[in-house]
Amino acid sequence: MEGSFTELMDRVIRRGLCTACGTCAGxxxxxxxxxxxxxxxxxxxxxxxxxxxxxxxxACPGEEVDLPALEEVVFGCRRPQAVPDLxxxxxxxxxxxxxxxxxxxxxGGGLVTALLLYALDEGLVDAALVAGFRAxxxxxxxxxxxxxxxxxxxxxxxxxxxxxxxALLTQALRQGYRxxxxxxLPCHVHGLRKIQxxxxxxxxxxxxxxxxxxxxxxxxYFEGTRHLLVEHLxxxxxxxxxxxxxxxxxxxxxxxxxxxxxxxxxxDRHQYxxxxxxxxxxxDRCEMCVDWSAELADIAAGDFWDPRxxxxxxxxxxxxxxxxxxxxxxxxxxxxxxxxxxxxxGDPLRLAAGIGYELKKHAAAFRLRQRRRFGWPVPDYxxxxxxxxxxxxxHLAPEKGK
Ligand code: SF4
Ligand code: SF4
Ligand code: SF4
Numbered sequence: 001m002e003g004s005f006t007e008l009m010d011r012v013i014r015r016g017l018c019t020a021c022g023t024c025a026g027x028x029x030x031x032x033x034x035x036x037x038x039x040x041x042x043x044x045x046x047x048x049x050x051x052x053x054x055x056x057x058x059a060c061p062g063e064e065v066d067l068p069a070l071e072e073v074v075f076g077c078r079r080p081q082a083v084p085d086l087x088x089x090x091x092x093x094x095x096x097x098x099x100x101x102x103x104x105x106x107x108g109g110g111l112v113t114a115l116l117l118y119a120l121d122e123g124l125v126d127a128a129l130v131a132g133f134r135a136x137x138x139x140x141x142x143x144x145x146x147x148x149x150x151x152x153x154x155x156x157x158x159x160x161x162x163x164x165x166x167a168l169l170t171q172a173l174r175q176g177y178r179x180x181x182x183x184x185l186p187c188h189v190h191g192l193r194k195i196q197x198x199x200x201x202x203x204x205x206x207x208x209x210x211x212x213x214x215x216x217x218x219x220x221y222f223e224g225t226r227h228l229l230v231e232h233l234x235x236x237x238x239x240x241x242x243x244x245x246x247x248x249x250x251x252x253x254x255x256x257x258x259x260x261x262x263x264x265x266x267x268d269r270h271q272y273x274x275x276x277x278x279x280x281x282x283x284d285r286c287e288m289c290v291d292w293s294a295e296l297a298d299i300a301a302g303d304f305w306d307p308r309x310x311x312x313x314x315x316x317x318x319x320x321x322x323x324x325x326x327x328x329x330x331x332x333x334x335x336x337x338x339x340x341x342x343x344x345x346g347d348p349l350r351l352a353a354g355i356g357y358e359l360k361k362h363a364a365a366f367r368l369r370q371r372r373r374f375g376w377p378v379p380d381y382x383x384x385x386x387x388x389x390x391x392x393x394x395h396l397a398p399e400k401g402k
Contacts, residue, residue, distance in 0.1 A: 141159045217355070290381050
């Protein structure tokens with residue numbers, strides 16, 4: 001394998017193609033890659049010697065993700081042409097954690113938490129890489145290695161700022177874990193699958209045995225969170241924040257911040273997401289990402305936005321795309337042992353009509369075409385995505401005749 005950190009810097013980081021997935025830091029055998037936080041955004045930097053092993057460049061999903069080739073490697077087949085936007089899948093289900101406290105704590109049904117708890121309880125995995133908030137600065141995100149139910153539960157709910165989850169990979173191996181689950185966004189999954197495709201470093205490629213991918217429309221600059229807290233909600237200083245949650249207080253959940261002294265501030269989810277974060281603070285790299293539903297994960301999960309569901313009457317549900325044999329094994333086991341309740345979604349086109357597919361398969365794909373015209377840097381997903389008019393709706397379309 002050829003390459004060095006200098007090449008990673010020149011080809012990916014300096015060209016604005018870094019997704020902040022953390023894979024380069026997590027794979028570096030010299031432990032030489034760290035992060036420089038500029039404006040709250042993690043930017044990989046060399047903090048020690050580079051051995052020029054090329055691992056970081058080969059695994060990085062910033063510049064290139066060959067989705068068709070990776071599909072062959074991971075699933076042994078290509079996506080069905082009838083509904084290509086959903087990627088390869090065996091089953092499309094929707095449901096929730098059976099334990100109501102887990103369901104209520106999750107952003108959309110607590111499904112991911114329940115599946116991880118099952119995998120840990122049954123000894124299928126010995127640790128899980130997950131994302132949550134820092135204990136010392138609870139307004140900032142961070143990843144951790146969860147080995148207990150409490151550590152898994154503490155990572156529940158959506159995070160709308162970057163988390164360099166994959167940066168903890170080598171640390172997990174050094175701590176002796178050899179059966180790892182990782183919960184990540186599509187770009188985290190891309191990095192992990194590229195490691196597995198290359199088969200190097202071997203211990204790392206073999207140790208990640210379960211990948212749970214989260215649907216991702218975009219990640220947001222931390223400046224968006226700061227703006228909401230300080231300028232919109234009037235938080236006098238971030239240091240006064242004791243707890244932050246982006247999806248708190250029952251489905252679909254609102255931004256909740258608790259301050260020193262017990263003051264609690266709430267901002268409506270639709271207001272902050274659609275009037276603030278989404279239009280103003282999307283990360284630029286995310287504007288060019290075409291993977292919404294974690295197309296290379298073993299199990300992909302995200303909110304189930306059923307138009308018939310009403311906030312206050314609905315406890316939240318998750319869509320669950322079961323993609324691989326490993327994913328099938330875990331979902332089946334969790335069903336049989338009563339960790340989750342899941343039922344079929346029906347027509348897959350109902351799912352492909354969601355706003356996420358509009359954002360990724362239409363808007364991002366169109367943006368890539370525009371950027372290429374001007375010779376601007378773009379990631380290559382090796383996929384011609386469909387940007388022809390398609391009957392997409394902002395939420396799941398009700399089945400015809402119902
Ligand atoms: S591996 Fe991830 S964090 Fe590292 S440069 Fe590439 S995209 Fe950025
Ligand atoms: S030692 Fe290898 S993984 Fe680490 S920075 Fe250099 S090329 Fe990248
Ligand atoms: S939009 Fe794509 S690049 Fe951005 S965080 Fe989500 S998966 Fe990663």
